[in-house]
Amino acid sequence: MQPPSQPLDPSRRRFLTEAARSFLGLSLLPLQSWPKLPGDLPGPQARKMIFLYMNGGMSHLDTLDPKPGAATQGETEVLGTKVDGIQLSAHFQNLVGHVDKFALIRSLHSTQGAHATGRYFLHTSFLQRGTIRHPSLGAWLSKIDGPLHPNLPAHVAVNAGNDTASAGFLSARHNPLPIGDPGSGLQHSRRPNHVDDQRAARRLDRLQAMNQKLAKQGQNAGTAAYAQAYEQALKLMQSRDLQAFQLDSEPQWLKEAYGQGRFGQGCLLARRLVEHDVRFVEVGLGGWDTHNDNFDRLAELVPELDQALSALLADLQARGLLEETLVVLASEFGRTPKINDRTGRDHFPQAFSALLAGGGIRGGQVHGQTDATGENIVADPVSIPDFNATLAYGLGLPLEKEYFSPSGRPFRVADKGRPVRSLFA
Amino acid sequence: MISLCWLGLFAGFNLGQEPEPVDFASQVLPILKQHCFSCHASESLGGPKKAKAGLRLDGAGWILAGAKGDQVLVPGKPEESSLWSMMALPADDPDIMPAKGDPASAEEIALIRQWIEEGASFGDWRGEAGGLTIRKGPAPDQPVSVMERMAKNLEPASQAQIKKAAGDKARITPVRPGSPLLHVEFPHKDRGLNKNDLQRLQSIAPWVAILDLSRLPLKEEVLGQLPKLPRLIRLEMRSTGLDDRGLAALPPLAELRVCNLFGNPIGNASVKKLLSFPQLRVLYLWKTEITEAGVDSLRKDRAKLQVHWNPKFPAPRNPASD
Numbered sequence: 211m212q213p214p215s216q217p218l219d220p221s222r223r224r225f226l227t228e229a230a231r232s233f234l235g236l237s238l239l240p241l242q243s244w245p246k247l248p249g250d251l252p253g254p255q256a257r258k259m260i261f262l263y264m265n266g267g268m269s270h271l272d273t274l275d276p277k278p279g280a281a282t283q284g285e286t287e288v289l290g291t292k293v294d295g296i297q298l299s300a301h302f303q304n305l306v307g308h309v310d311k312f313a314l315i316r317s318l319h320s321t322q323g324a325h326a327t328g329r330y331f332l333h334t335s336f337l338q339r340g341t342i343r344h345p346s347l348g349a350w351l352s353k354i355d356g357p358l359h360p361n362l363p364a365h366v367a368v369n370a371g372n373d374t375a376s377a378g379f380l381s382a383r384h385n386p387l388p389i390g391d392p393g394s395g396l397q398h399s400r401r402p403n404h405v406d407d408q409r410a411a412r413r414l415d416r417l418q419a420m421n422q423k424l425a426k427q428g429q430n431a432g433t434a435a436y437a438q439a440y441e442q443a444l445k446l447m448q449s450r451d452l453q454a455f456q457l458d459s460e461p462q463w464l465k466e467a468y469g470q471g472r473f474g475q476g477c478l479l480a481r482r483l484v485e486h487d488v489r490f491v492e493v494g495l496g497g498w499d500t501h502n503d504n505f506d507r508l509a510e511l512v513p514e515l516d517q518a519l520s521a522l523l524a525d526l527q528a529r530g531l532l533e534e535t536l537v538v539l540a541s542e543f544g545r546t547p548k549i550n551d552r553t554g555r556d557h558f559p560q561a562f563s564a565l566l567a568g569g570g571i572r573g574g575q576v577h578g579q580t581d582a583t584g585e586n587i588v589a590d591p592v593s594i595p596d597f598n599a600t601l602a603y604g605l606g607l608p609l610e611k612e613y614f615s616p617s618g619r620p621f622r623v624a625d626k627g628r629p630v631r632s633l634f635a
Numbered sequence: 636m637i638s639l640c641w642l643g644l645f646a647g648f649n650l651g652q653e654p655e656p657v658d659f660a661s662q663v664l665p666i667l668k669q670h671c672f673s674c675h676a677s678e679s680l681g682g683p684k685k686a687k688a689g690l691r692l693d694g695a696g697w698i699l700a701g702a703k704g705d706q707v708l709v710p711g712k713p714e715e716s717s718l719w720s721m722m723a724l725p726a727d728d729p730d731i732m733p734a735k736g737d738p739a740s741a742e743e744i745a746l747i748r749q750w751i752e753e754g755a756s757f758g759d760w761r762g763e764a765g766g767l768t769i770r771k772g773p774a775p776d777q778p779v780s781v782m783e784r785m786a787k788n789l790e791p792a793s794q795a796q797i798k799k800a801a802g803d804k805a806r807i808t809p810v811r812p813g814s815p816l817l818h819v820e821f822p823h824k825d826r827g828l829n830k831n832d833l834q835r836l837q838s839i840a841p842w843v844a845i846l847d848l849s850r851l852p853l854k855e856e857v858l859g860q861l862p863k864l865p866r867l868i869r870l871e872m873r874s875t876g877l878d879d880r881g882l883a884a885l886p887p888l889a890e891l892r893v894c895n896l897f898g899n900p901i902g903n904a905s906v907k908k909l910l911s912f913p914q915l916r917v918l919y920l921w922k923t924e925i926t927e928a929g930v931d932s933l934r935k936d937r938a939k940l941q942v943h944w945n946p947k948f949p950a951p952r953n954p955a956s957d
């Protein structure tokens with residue numbers, strides 16, 4: 211007979227350690243059947259990113275970090291998932307079924323409690339000081355790794371305000387191409403009918419001559435970048451890949467699966483764009499600034515997000531695109547667990563949540579934890595620079611390397627942030 | 636003290652009962668409080684300003700975190716748990732814990748051993764968590780993925796080899812910064828792909844880990860020219876028009892883990908070919924002609940294979956009804 215002190219086999223031991231930690235919510239045991247054990251699958255390999263930016267401050271309690279039973283939870287109900295210990299707001303009826311694909315960070319914190327500064331910090335890892343403008347992650351990716359597609363832009367922003375994603379001090383060609391309404395494709399990119407090829411070519415020649423003159427006069431970096439932008443636009447006009455921007459060819463059932471609103475259609479467009487090798491697509495969804503009527507408003511907003519995000523994850527995975535596309539959902543800050551007297555929640559940068567999927571992220575895990583009220587981080591805090599460093603690490607961007615602004619000051623992609631490597635398989 | 640623990644277990648067996656599992660909060664915690672907290676707890680619980688050896692025993696998270704990265708508790712393995720073994724040392728050993736004061740009794744030590752053996756459950760107890768950060772996952776220098784494992788001890792390809800392989804069409808980059816493994820793709824989809832483009836990869840064959848042929852027209856004659864790629868981990872062939880004969884033309888790929896065949900006219904005739912890749916773990920088959928029966932036979936043969944072929948999309952939402 212085996213004496214009781216016989217050591218357990220390693221897998222059982224691992225199971226027990228994990229189980230003990232999972233009880234504590236420190237890290238969660240992935241479902242046994244998933245093959246994503248360390249050393250088994252490729253690991254971090256993102257080269258594209260879809261950034262779903264929740265503009266206005268997304269309440270963590272009503273979305274990714276609910277606190278069932280707490281007085282602060284309010285009216286928002288809670289749903290469990292296949293993974294023990296991962297619960298979401300009950301508004302995420304579809305998303306709960308995708309828990310194997312995503313990881314949560316429940317210990318984000320920011321130093322900025324106002325929208326504009328918080329937004330800037332989230333996008334750049336820096337505080338806005340003086341006249342310097344810092345590049346957002348999409349611009350860094352465009353600068354460091356370059357475009358993947360010969361004609362399409364590397365960086366696109368859908369439904370995004372114009373002060374979010376930006377090239378900052380990098381060349382203007384790393385600015386995102388803005389798309390206002392995802393349903394109507396790329397505006398001004400189709401040549402008017404009365405302009406034939408020859409006339410278009412003549413116009414371009416004249417433009418180039420003008421630019422060259424300007425460039426000679428001032429050797430102005432801005433002029434060169436604009437010339438490049440025109441050239442890019444012209445290439446784009448002639449490219450058959452322009453259809454990447456058109457949603458017409460998508461079947462009606464799929465459009466409905468994403469949700470017919472701007473955000474849903476924006477997510478569908480984002481999938482088309484990464485499918486055509488656009489590197490970075492930001493899709494914005496506003497309406498999160500729920501100082502009043504938090505619960506009624508989120509009962510509308512979260513299902514819209516749930517629909518689009520769930521369709522996006524299913525669609526990307528079914529096409530194999532999730533292997534190399536990092537999908538990230540984040541906001542500039544969370545909202546107060548304490549409910550104010552207008553049944554609203556106010557700005558709360560002390561603790562909030564984000565979701566990551568694809569690009570080598572190991573799904574079904576939670577990093578970090580808040581206490582029973584959702585007010586304090588009790589494990590594994592992640593700062594905004596740490597968060598961006600994590601995304602940059604997934605994308606294979608150098609974190610230590612210094613890049614110099616035109617004024618000669620050194621900057622790093624995520625400032626001094628340190629990546630959370632354990633999120634990757 | 637070991638025999639005590641054995642006795643306890645055997646007594647249980649003899650009576651035909653399950654031995655009562657040790658309860659952390661009522662049985663183990665008092666022992667730690669009495670003998671250890673004066674040095675291994677926060678100040679508010681009677682501990683020193685700075686916990687000795689960086690080890691705190693006043694919270695479940697802290698106990699699992701160990702002493703500055705050294706694990707002190709391995710559930711199920713008392714011998715590897717210094718939490719127990721340092722208490723169980725002979726009384727005159729300079730390393731015995733508690734470092735000062737009365738040693739724990741044999742019964743107390745046995746109880747801790749039993750608790751660890753049973754899996755070291757904390758029950759509902761959590762204790763202190765303030766200030767806790769735990770590094771999870773493998774240490775940074777440990778290979779975490781196939782990609783890292785295969786990159787080990789591999790000299791990088793020379794620039795000349797890479798240039799030769801790229802010709803005027805392929806874009807060849809490291810899979811990750813600093814990795815010798817290579818990612819090969821053909822960005823100009825409208826220029827198509829011919830035999831030479833794939834033959835040329837011969838000069839970098841040992842380094843190709845990801846090959847992306849998506850959205851290029853793929854024919855049997857062309858794909859048949861693909862050299863054996865001993866480290867190919869991921870092969871992307873979505874929307875290429877590839878059929879069963881084309882797929883059959885692929886050489887053996889010993890390390891292939893991920894294969895994307897989305898949107899191709901591949902049928903059940905390809906099941907056998909797919910099963911010939913010994914390491915295949917993830918397969919994308921949506922919008923192919925492979926049927927449910929085909930998918931079942933794949934899954935039957937490979938329990939660990941993930942097949943994505945029938946995605947579940949959210950049902951359309953009713954417009955808000957007011």
